Amino acid sequence: MTGKSVQAPFETAGDPKHAARATRSAGRKMRSLLLDAASPLFKERGLSGTSIADIATAANAFPSQITYYFRTKEALFVECACRDLLYLARATEQAALKARSPREYTHALAETVTASDSVAFFAEALTLTRRRQDLAPLVERTIERLHTEGARAYAGQVARHGWRSLRAPDESSRRFWAVAIGVILEGYAMDRSPEQLCGEMLRVLGEQAKPNGEAARLRLVDDGDSTSRDEEG
Numbered sequence: 001m002t003g004k005s006v007q008a009p010f011e012t013a014g015d016p017k018h019a020a021r022a023t024r025s026a027g028r029k030m031r032s033l034l035l036d037a038a039s040p041l042f043k044e045r046g047l048s049g050t051s052i053a054d055i056a057t058a059a060n061a062f063p064s065q066i067t068y069y070f071r072t073k074e075a076l077f078v079e080c081a082c083r084d085l086l087y088l089a090r091a092t093e094q095a096a097l098k099a100r101s102p103r104e105y106t107h108a109l110a111e112t113v114t115a116s117d118s119v120a121f122f123a124e125a126l127t128l129t130r131r132r133q134d135l136a137p138l139v140e141r142t143i144e145r146l147h148t149e150g151a152r153a154y155a156g157q158v159a160r161h162g163w164r165s166l167r168a169p170d171e172s173s174r175r176f177w178a179v180a181i182g183v184i185l186e187g188y189a190m191d192r193s194p195e196q197l198c199g200e201m202l203r204v205l206g207e208q209a210k211p212n213g214e215a216a217r218l219r220l221v222d223d224g225d226s227t228s229r230d231e232e233g
Contacts, residue, residue: 031069034059039080043121047077074128078135081125082142088118089146093153102163102209114197119184147173162212172208179204
């Protein structure tokens with residue numbers, strides 16, 4: 001009886017740590033809901049054509065919740081674009097998992113990236129940070145994560161299939177995304193189709209790795225000795 005009577009007040013009052021976790025969880029859900037609602041609006045109408053009221057209505061939320069979680073519409077725009085790009089990177093990796101040759105792998109990556117509008121969306125966020133340096137850190141973290149995860153995925157495929165990589169994984173990842181952004185932005189300006197964008201990406205990227213064969217051996221090229229190893233191969 002004594003034990004129960006002592007515990008009861010604490011149970012009634014609730015666990016402060018549990019309440020804090022519940023508050024954080026609710027906050028994450030609301031942020032995600034606002035991002036989900038804002039992304040398609042920003043893509044369709046652009047930053048200037050989308051109001052905070054529009055986003056609040058789409059998310060069934062209050063405008064004050066947007067400013068509470070993101071401070072400004074510009075900050076929300078950049079976070080939407082960064083999240084979209086990372087989602088695209090994940091989808092790109094998944095699409096390339098079934099590739100059985102370096103050529104198939106690169107084609108699956110390029111085809112997935114050029115079929116999406118996420119890269120162009122992210123490019124708008126890059127332009128915005130030129131005037132809003134306070135938003136640059138989020139973009140920098142996104143780019144670094146993009147390259148890190150891209151290098152990991154590429155290295156995993158090379159190791160899995162025994163391909164002979166022509167470049168270090170990090171170099172390959174950075175080169176791929178730099179080409180993707182450049183080709184897609186140029187293509188949008190020239191009204192090129194996704195198929196044309198994919199073809200241009202493949203042309204610029206060229207060969208990334210060589211398939212496993214009798215003379216080939218598993219090799220991940222390091223930045224420091226790529227030249228000497230190529231001469232040996």
